[in-house]
Amino acid sequence: MRIYKFGGASVSTLERINQVKDILKNEQQEELLIVISAMGKTTNALEKVAEQFFSGNQKEALALFQQVKDQHLDTAKYLLVTHYLACENDLINFFTEVEWLLHDKPVRDFDYYYDQIVCVGELLSTCIVSAFLNESGVANTWVDVRDILRTDDRFRDANIDWSFTRQQVDKVLRPLFLATKLVITQGFIGATDENESTTLGREGSDYTAAVFANMLDASHLSIWKDVEGVMNADPKKYPGAQLIPTLNYTEVIEMAYYGAQVIHPKTIKPLQNKSIPLYVKCFLDPQLPGTVIHNKPIAHLPPIIVMKDSQVLLQLKSKDFSFIGEQEVGQLYHLFEKLSFRPNLTQNGAISFTCCLDDRPEKIEALALGATDYFDVTVEKGLQLLTVRHYHQDVVNSLVGGRKVVLLQQTPETMQMVVR
Ligand code: ASP
Ligand code: MG
Numbered sequence: 208m209r210i211y212k213f214g215g216a217s218v219s220t221l222e223r224i225n226q227v228k229d230i231l232k233n234e235q236q237e238e239l240l241i242v243i244s245a246m247g248k249t250t251n252a253l254e255k256v257a258e259q260f261f262s263g264n265q266k267e268a269l270a271l272f273q274q275v276k277d278q279h280l281d282t283a284k285y286l287l288v289t290h291y292l293a294c295e296n297d298l299i300n301f302f303t304e305v306e307w308l309l310h311d312k313p314v315r316d317f318d319y320y321y322d323q324i325v326c327v328g329e330l331l332s333t334c335i336v337s338a339f340l341n342e343s344g345v346a347n348t349w350v351d352v353r354d355i356l357r358t359d360d361r362f363r364d365a366n367i368d369w370s371f372t373r374q375q376v377d378k379v380l381r382p383l384f385l386a387t388k389l390v391i392t393q394g395f396i397g398a399t400d401e402n403e404s405t406t407l408g409r410e411g412s413d414y415t416a417a418v419f420a421n422m423l424d425a426s427h428l429s430i431w432k433d434v435e436g437v438m439n440a441d442p443k444k445y446p447g448a449q450l451i452p453t454l455n456y457t458e459v460i461e462m463a464y465y466g467a468q469v470i471h472p473k474t475i476k477p478l479q480n481k482s483i484p485l486y487v488k489c490f491l492d493p494q495l496p497g498t499v500i501h502n503k504p505i506a507h508l509p510p511i512i513v514m515k516d517s518q519v520l521l522q523l524k525s526k527d528f529s530f531i532g533e534q535e536v537g538q539l540y541h542l543f544e545k546l547s548f549r550p551n552l553t554q555n556g557a558i559s560f561t562c563c564l565d566d567r568p569e570k571i572e573a574l575a576l577g578a579t580d581y582f583d584v585t586v587e588k589g590l591q592l593l594t595v596r597h598y599h600q601d602v603v604n605s606l607v608g609g610r611k612v613v614l615l616q617q618t619p620e621t622m623q624m625v626v627r
Contacts, residue, residue, distance in 0.1 A: 208237070208238045208239075208240070208423045208425045208426065209237060209238070209239050209425055209427055209428070209429070210239070210240045210241075210242065210416050210419055210420045210423070210425045210427075210428045210429070211230075211231075211240070211241045211242070211416075211429050211431060212241075212242040212243075212394060212412060212415075212428065212429070212430045212431065213227055213241065213243045213244065213431050214244045214430070214431070214432055215245055215246060215247050215249065215250070215332075216432065216433040217431050217432070217433065218243060218244070218246045218247075218332055219246055219247030219248075220247075221282065221285050221286060223490070224282075224335075224336060224339060226490055227336065227490065228340055228343050228345060229493075230431070230490060231340060231345050231347075232343075232344075232345055234389070235388050235389060236388070237388065238388050239389050239390075240380075240392065240419055240423065240425075241347070241389060241391045241392070242392055242393070242415050242416040242419065243329065243332055243333050243336055243392075243393065243394065243412075244328075244329060244332065244394050244412040245328025245331070245332050245395075246278075246279070246282070246331070246332045249275060249328040249332070250328050250409070252271065252275050253275060253324055253327065253328050254321070256268050256271045256272045256275070256305075257320055257321045257324040257325060260320060260324070261313050261320055263312075263313075265309060265310070268309050269306070269309055272305060272306070272309060275328075275331075276302050279331045279332075279335065280295065283295060283298060283335050286335065286338075286339045286342075287338055287339060287342055289342055290341060291338075293338065294334055294335060294338040297338075298331060298334060301327050301330050302327075304327070308320070308323055308324065309324075316362065318362035318363045319362045319403070321362065321363055322362045322363060322365075322396075322406045323403070323404050326353075326393075326395075326404040326405075326406060329393035329394060329395055329396050329412075330351070330393060330396075333349060333391050333392065333393050336391065337391045340389070340391075345389065346387045346388075346389065347389035348383045348391070349390075349391050349392070350379070350380065350383060350390060350391070351392075352392040352394075352397065353402070353404060354375065354379055355372060355375040355376060355380050355392070356372050356375070356397035356398070356415065356418070357400065358397040358398065358399060358405045359399065360401075360405065361405075362406070363405075363406055363408065364406075364407070364408050365397055365399075365405035365407055367397065367407075371400075372418070372422065373422050376419070376423065380392075381423075392419075393415075394411065394413070394414075394415040394416060395407055395410075395411040395412045395414075395415060407473075408471075408473075410471045411471060411473075412471075413430060413471040414471050414473045414477075416474070417473075417474040417475070417476075417477040417478050417485075418477050420477065420478060420481075420483050421477035421478065424481065427483060427484045427485070427486060428478060428483060428486070429488050430470065430485065430486070430487050430488070431488050431489070431490040432487060432488070433489070433490065433491060434489060435489050435495055436450050436451070436452070436487045436488070436489065436496070436497040437450070437451050437454060437459075437487050437498040438450055439451050439510060439511045440511070440513075440514070441467075441468075441514065444514050445512055445514070448512075449509060451498055451508065452498060452499070453498070453499055453501070453505055454498060454499075454500045454505065455500060455501055455502060455503060456475045456478065456479045456500060456501070456502060458505070458508065458511075458596075459475055459500055460472065460475055461621075462596070463475075465513045465551075465594040465596070465621075466513050466551070466592075469487075470485070470487070470500075478500075479502065482501070482502045484499055484500065484501045484502075485499070485500040486498070486499050486500075487500070508596070509597065510597050510598050510602045511595070512593070512594070512602070513593075513595075514591060514592070515565070515591065515592040515594075516591050517565065517566040517588075517589070518551065518563050518564070518566065518589075518590040518591060518592045518625060519563070519564050519566045519571055519586060519588050520561065520562075520586070520587045520625055521562050521563075521564060521571070521574065521575065521578075521584065521585075521586055522560075522561050522584070522587075523539070523561070523562075523578055523581075523582035523583070523584055524558055524559045524582055524585075525558045525559070525581070525582060525583075526581070526583055528558055530557055530558060531556070531560050535560070535582075536555065538581060539560060539578065542574055542577045542578065543574075546570050546573055546574060548564065548567070548574065550563060550564050551563045551564060551565065551592055552592060552614065552616060554614060554616060560582070561614060563590070563592055563614065563625050566588060587627075589627075590613065590625050590627055591625070592624070592625055592626075593606055593607070593623065593624045593625075593626060594622070594623045595621070595622045595623075596620055596621050597620060598622045603622060603624075607626055610626045611626065611627045612624045612625070612626050613625050613626065613627050
């Protein structure tokens with residue numbers, strides 16, 4: 208058993224959906240679960256529908272939803288001939304579910320409505336792709352993941368009920384592979400025990416794929432992206448970015464911690480627990496080797512660079528020149544926790560405490576205000592945080608250039624600098 212996950216970018220155009228078909232055409236000998244995201248930017252579009260609905264702008268919500276409907280119907284029309292009517296029928300059923308809701312007035316929390324509306328993106332995309340593959344001779348079975356993946360009712364950030372989901376995997380999912388070797392389902396969404404739809408947090412499809420890899424004891428998980436694989440830096444920000452052919456789970460978790468947007472951080476644990484290798488592959492050119500992530504130590508890694516812009520440096524000095532001890536630091540961390548605001552870097556001195564944070568103005572203000580009870584506070588904005596793992600001095604020098612380093616922290620593996 209293997210798992211393939213295709214993200215929104217891999218099903219965003221007709222051409223790309225065709226590429227997915229070409230990849231899957233050659234993959235029908237072994238059981239394969241295919242997890243797919245919503246097409247392109249559909250999730251963002253549905254978020255807007257939810258926002259308009261919740262603000263009482265029913266007309267705008269319906270108009271925005273109409274655009275999502277039209278896009279999907281158009282895509283289905285272009286891709287399908289013999290399977291069009293059946294697929295259209297399925298799509299209309301999903302549209303109707305959302306439209307019923309949009310005709311009501313909101314009486315529950317925003318997050319509840321968000322999930323009921325946003326979940327449709329994955330349902331629509333998988334319906335179309337499944338019908339297209341079947342029509343193209345790539346036999347597959349479509350399944351509504353909400354009949355399998357059970358969660359609690361923490362809408363927009365739902366937690367998976369592992370034991371119930373495992374049972375459903377055996378009862379509902381496994382038998383489907385008897386009919387066709389390929390089974391298609393949705394990432395990112397699930398349902399509560401009351402059949403309310405839930406979502407697992409933005410970009411959650413990677414996580415869904417990893418959960419199923421774990422429960423189905425998959426031999427590997429492949430995540431298909433529009434990039435060559437995992438790079439040692441964001442190529443948009445760093446022209447010298449290069450592919451990293453092999454990584455391990457620990458390094459990926461570290462990279463995610465420092466802010467690299469590689470793979471949803473929750474994805475790693477379910478794979479690590481069963482030593483299931485993760486391949487990051489490029490659907491634009493399946494011949495490329497991509498990146499493999501596994502459990503084994505890796506001797507030589509290139510410098511891995513993470514650049515975070517729009518950083519804020521907060522400097523706190525004790526008012527009476529007394530040392531900043533455990534009590535003061537405790538109070539600060541209490542504030543971080545209260546605001547759900549994690550500093551990216553902290554440094555403690557005798558009479559000062561410095562931290563680097565993302566520029567989220569309301570939180571910065573609340574933090575600075577809360578800290579003025581005990582400290583003199585200064586705030587500097589517009590900085591960059593550079594993190595280099597496995598650093599060499601020449602790489603660090605070229606990254607800093609002529610700029611001024613205002614804070615530096617260094618361990619044998621990782622160097623972090625806040626630069627002005
Ligand atoms: N469609 C969802 C999102 O855009 C989930 C995913 O793509 O992983 O966040
Ligand atoms: Mg996505």
